[in-house]
Every structure is written in structure tokens, then in C-alpha cells.
Amino acid sequence: MDEFTARLRTALLERYGDPAAREPAAGPAPAYEVRTLTGGPLDALAARHGLVAMRVAEARDLTAPGHPRRKRFLRVALPEGTGYRTADHLTVLPANAPGLVTRVAAALGVDLDEVLDIRPGRPRRDALAVDRPLTARQLLTHHVELQERPGAAQLAVLSAANPCPPERAALAAFPEDDPRTLVEVLEAFPALRGALDWPRLLELLTPLRPRHYSISSSPAVDPRHADLMVSLLEAPARSGDGVYRGTGSGHLADLAPGDTVYARVQPCRAAFRVDDRTPVVMVAAGTGLAPFRGAVADRGAALAAGGRLRPALCYFGCDAPDADFLHADELRAAEDAGAVALRPVFSAAPENGMSFVQHRIAAEADEVWGLLADGARVYVCGDGSRMAPGVRDAFRTLYRERTPGADDEGARAWLDELVADGRYVEDVYAAG
Ligand SMILES: Cc1cc2nc3c(=O)[nH]c(=O)nc-3n(C[C@H](O)[C@H](O)[C@H](O)COP(=O)(O)OP(=O)(O)OC[C@H]3O[C@@H](n4cnc5c(N)ncnc54)[C@H](O)[C@@H]3O)c2cc1C
Numbered sequence: 347m348d349e350f351t352a353r354l355r356t357a358l359l360e361r362y363g364d365p366a367a368r369e370p371a372a373g374p375a376p377a378y379e380v381r382t383l384t385g386g387p388l389d390a391l392a393a394r395h396g397l398v399a400m401r402v403a404e405a406r407d408l409t410a411p412g413h414p415r416r417k418r419f420l421r422v423a424l425p426e427g428t429g430y431r432t433a434d435h436l437t438v439l440p441a442n443a444p445g446l447v448t449r450v451a452a453a454l455g456v457d458l459d460e461v462l463d464i465r466p467g468r469p470r471r472d473a474l475a476v477d478r479p480l481t482a483r484q485l486l487t488h489h490v491e492l493q494e495r496p497g498a499a500q501l502a503v504l505s506a507a508n509p510c511p512p513e514r515a516a517l518a519a520f521p522e523d524d525p526r527t528l529v530e531v532l533e534a535f536p537a538l539r540g541a542l543d544w545p546r547l548l549e550l551l552t553p554l555r556p557r558h559y560s561i562s563s564s565p566a567v568d569p570r571h572a573d574l575m576v577s578l579l580e581a582p583a584r585s586g587d588g589v590y591r592g593t594g595s596g597h598l599a600d601l602a603p604g605d606t607v608y609a610r611v612q613p614c615r616a617a618f619r620v621d622d623r624t625p626v627v628m629v630a631a632g633t634g635l636a637p638f639r640g641a642v643a644d645r646g647a648a649l650a651a652g653g654r655l656r657p658a659l660c661y662f663g664c665d666a667p668d669a670d671f672l673h674a675d676e677l678r679a680a681e682d683a684g685a686v687a688l689r690p691v692f693s694a695a696p697e698n699g700m701s702f703v704q705h706r707i708a709a710e711a712d713e714v715w716g717l718l719a720d721g722a723r724v725y726v727c728g729d730g731s732r733m734a735p736g737v738r739d740a741f742r743t744l745y746r747e748r749t750p751g752a753d754d755e756g757a758r759a760w761l762d763e764l765v766a767d768g769r770y771v772e773d774v775y776a777a778g
């Protein structure tokens with residue numbers, strides 16, 4: 347029987363060939379699978395945040411040479427079809443500085459030229475926006491935060507990955523209030539070098555956040571460009587070791603004309619648009635002046651077109667007249683034209699005991715009170731942690747001192763009502 351089967355098989359194979367050797371009916375399988383990648387390497391990232399490439403048209407210091415708290419002027423050309431309104435924000439994608447990237451790579455034991463093909467293992471809302479292989483340098487430059495203070499979850503990952511028992515224990519007991527940033531922690535625990543593979547590193551690193559900047563120009567003057575005032579965050583590091591340079595402000599401060607920045611226009615709250623139908627009191631310190639430079643330019647354009655304006659005061663706090671009075675010549679010319687009444691205050695050169703904007707508001711309380719009685723709207727922009735509370739306090743005091751029988755409670759209720767009515771509007775940022 348076996349012999350018969352074997353002979354039959356041989357005869358069939360000779361006559362019809364080996365069916366297992368035949369090509370599949372559907373034709374040959376392609377030898378290659380090809381993904382076509384269009385656009386540039388940062389397009390997926392830009393698309394994630396709704397940003398587009400914009401060209402830097404101008405970049406220069408707004409502060410005097412040598413002034414320790416540098417503020418930069420940046421003029422960005424808006425692409426065709428992108429417009430803005432006065433006081434809108436520009437949302438910008440930062441990039442980590444090359445020196446910082448090198449430090450992190452050295453601490454992690456990472457080869458910056460290594461090419462990574464990253465594919466998400468599971469869907470994640472904050473997954474990295476990467477659509478093609480990229481070098482470790484590109485990843486660390488454009489995609490992840492390197493200077494945040496590590497949180498409990500990140501410290502747990504670092505502790506678990508650390509092969510050195512004393513370092514592991516120190517990371518497990520890391521104090522919550524330790525001021526060191528991620529790069530500083532990586533450097534402080536050298537056993538972490540080479541201890542984390544890429545999947546664990548990517549779990550550890552948080553995606554780079556876009557930063558927001560108030561637009562300081564007016565489309566009435568130039569609708570094709572948006573100007574910024576950028577306060578460069580550069581100060582002795584809280585760790586006590588070296589200098590801390592802000593990621594976003596550092597990136598913007600390093601840009602030169604012709605460079606590209608990824609950005610989008612983000613409308614401000616409707617209530618923050620300076621109303622030209624009522625008197626206005628604008629209050630700012632430092633780069634908080636940005637939206638008011640635009641508002642003053644709007645008023646200048648309205649005047650030039652023959653319009654009549656209600657009164658506008660602009661309280662502006664800075665260090666010294668010859669150091670950081672931002673756009674001083676332009677603003678003084680606008681004042682001369684009748685577009686605004688400037689009320690500068692200099693913290694390094696106090697006049698009549700006034701070093702901050704709230705002091706000058708208090709000193710000129712009768713005038714401000716008169717404008718409020720006339721329906722004035724108050725706009726406050728800039729630092730939300732010290733200036734904005736100080737200004738609120740000045741307004742409550744102003745009410746209390748001019749309203750018979752009013753107490754703190756009444757003053758608080760009065761200001762709350764102004765806020766609720768959209769007559770006292772803040773666009774402030776508490777930096778932490
Ligand atoms: C609506 C809006 C409008 C804004 N408009 C403007 C504007 O017009 N102009 C402007 O300049 N800014 C503006 N900002 C602030 C701006 O968005 C950024 O927050 C600012 O530039 C700092 O960002 P950064 O990336 O440079 O700093 P980051 O790198 O993000 O650093 C900030 C972090 O570092 C910490 N830190 C601060 N100092 C130190 C230190 N010495 N050592 C260690 N850590 C430190 C802070 O606590 C904070 O957590 C605005 C913010 C908002 C929300």
C-alpha cells in the first residue's frame with residue numbers, strides 16, 4: 347500500500363508539478379512596503395498644536411545694553427491668510443538649546459546621532475507627535491521638556507531604573523521641594539547613565555509645551571506682522587548651581603531675522619479687547635505692556651483717521667527710564683499725539699515714594715476714581731503673582747477711601763462686581 351501511494355505521488359508530481367511550489371493566485375507579494383513622508387520633520391508636531399512656520403522679520407533688544415533683565419523685540423511675518431486682533435496671543439513652539447541637549451545626552455549616556463524609529467505602543471493623548479525616524483538630537487531638541495522639576499512619577503521611574511543602591515534610595519526619598527530640574531537631577535545621579543532604555547526614557551520625558559506671548563502690535567498699523575515683547579528668563583538657578591535659562595524665552599531670544607518659528611495666533615478673551623467707547627485705564631509691568639502698545643497704536647490710528655477718543659491712562663512699571671522703558675520713543679510720540687496719557691513708574695528710580703504701578707494709582711486716585719465714575723474700564727496685564735494682586739488691592743483701597751461707610755468686605759464686593767461686569771479685566775500670568 348505504501349509503495350502504491352509513493353508511486354502515485356511521484357507520477358502526479360511528474361505530471362502536474364508540486365502544488366506547494368506554485369505562486370499564490372493573487373500574484374507575487376511586493377518586495378517592499380513604502381511609507382511616503384511628506385513635508386518637513388516638524389510638521390507632525392506643528393500640526394498637533396495647530397502651528398505653522400512663520401519667518402522672523404526683526405529681532406533686537408528692547409532693553410539698554412547690559413541691563414540684567416533683557417527684553418527682546420521680535421517681529422514675525424504672518425503667513426498668507428493668518429490675521430490677528432490687538433491683544434491676541436502668539437502661541438509658540440520652543441526648542442531646547444543645543445548646550446542643554448548635550449548635557450542631557452551626556453547624563454543619560456545617549457548618542458545624539460542615533461536614529462530612533464518611534465511607534466506608539468498604545469494610544470495616548472499626549473503621545474509624541476513623531477511621524478518618521480529621527481535622531482536622538484532632534485527628539486531632545488524639539489519634542490520633550492528637559493528643564494521641568496521632576497514629579498513623583500518621574501522620580502519613581504528614575505529610582506527604579508537606578509542600578510546603584512545608595513542613588514536609588516536617595517531618589518526614592520527625593521524631597522518634594524528640591525529645586526533641581528530634570529537635567530540637574532540626571533547629572534546628580536551618575537549611575538543613571540545608560541540605565542534607561544528608550545521606551546522608559548520616553549515614558550519619563552514630557553512632551554514640550556508651546557508657550558504663549560501677548561502680541562504687542564496693532565493690525566491697524568501692520569496686519570502682516572505680529573510683534574512680541576519677550577522677557578528672557580535667565581537667572582541664577584534655584585539649585586544654586588549655574589544659570590537657569592527659560593526654554594521658550596531663551597529660544598525666542600536666540601532667534602535672528604530669517605529664522606523660522608512655529609506659531610499660531612490665539613485670540614484673547616473678548617473682554618480683554620480694549621474698548622474705545624469708554625475711558626480706559628491700562629495697567630502693566632514689564633512685558634505686560636505688550637497688548638497696550640497695540641491698543642495705543644489702535645488709538646493713534648483712530649486719531650489719524652479723524653476719530654475722537656475717550657481718555658486713556660497707561661500705568662507702566664519698569665526698572666529705570668533709560669534701562670527698560672519699552673518702546674519709549676514710540677509711546678511718547680503717541681502721547682504727544684493725544685492717543686494716551688503715560689504713567690510710568692520706575693522701581694529702581696522711585697519718584698515721590700512710588701516704585702510700583704499700584705503706588706502711582708493710589709497717588710492719582712482722584713483722577714482714576716473720576717474716570718471710573720465716567721464708566722472707565724480697567725485692563726491689567728503682566729505678572730499675576732505680585733503685580734496683579736497689588737493693583738487689585740490699590741483699586742479696593744481707592745473705593746474704600748472714597749465711599750463713606752465702606753469696609754474691606756464692601757470694597758471686595760465692589761471690585762468683584764466690576765470684574766463680573768467686564769469693567770476690570772486681567773490678562774495676567776503667574777509664573778510660579
Ligand atoms: C497668556 C500669556 C501671555 C504671555 N505673554 C507673555 C509676553 O508677552 N511676554 C513674555 O515675556 N512672557 C509672556 N508670557 C509668559 C510666557 O508664556 C512664558 O511662560 C515665559 O516666557 C517663561 O517661559 P520659558 O519657557 O522661558 O520658561 P520655562 O523654561 O518654562 O521655565 C519656567 C519654569 O522655571 C522655573 N524657574 C524660574 N526661575 C528659575 C530659576 N532661577 N531656577 C530654576 N527654575 C526656575 C519657574 O518656576 C517655572 O516653573 C505669557 C504667558 C501667558 C500664559
Ligand SMILES: NC(=O)c1ccc[n+]([C@@H]2O[C@H](COP(=O)([O-])OP(=O)(O)OC[C@H]3O[C@@H](n4cnc5c(N)ncnc54)[C@H](OP(=O)(O)O)[C@@H]3O)[C@@H](O)[C@H]2O)c1
Pocket residue numbers: 415559560577631632633634635636663664665692693694702703704727728729730732733734736773774775777
Ligand atoms: N498676557 C499675559 O499674561 C502676559 C503678558 C506679558 C507678560 N506676562 C508675564 O508678566 C511678567 C512680566 O515680567 P517681566 O519680566 O516682563 O517684568 P519685570 O522686568 O520682572 O518687572 C517689571 C516691573 O514690575 C515691577 N514689580 C516687581 N514686583 C512688583 C509688584 N509686587 N507690583 C508691581 N510691580 C512689581 C518690577 O520691579 P522690581 O525691579 O523691583 O522687581 C519691574 O519694575 C512675566 O511673568 C511675563 O511672563 C504675562
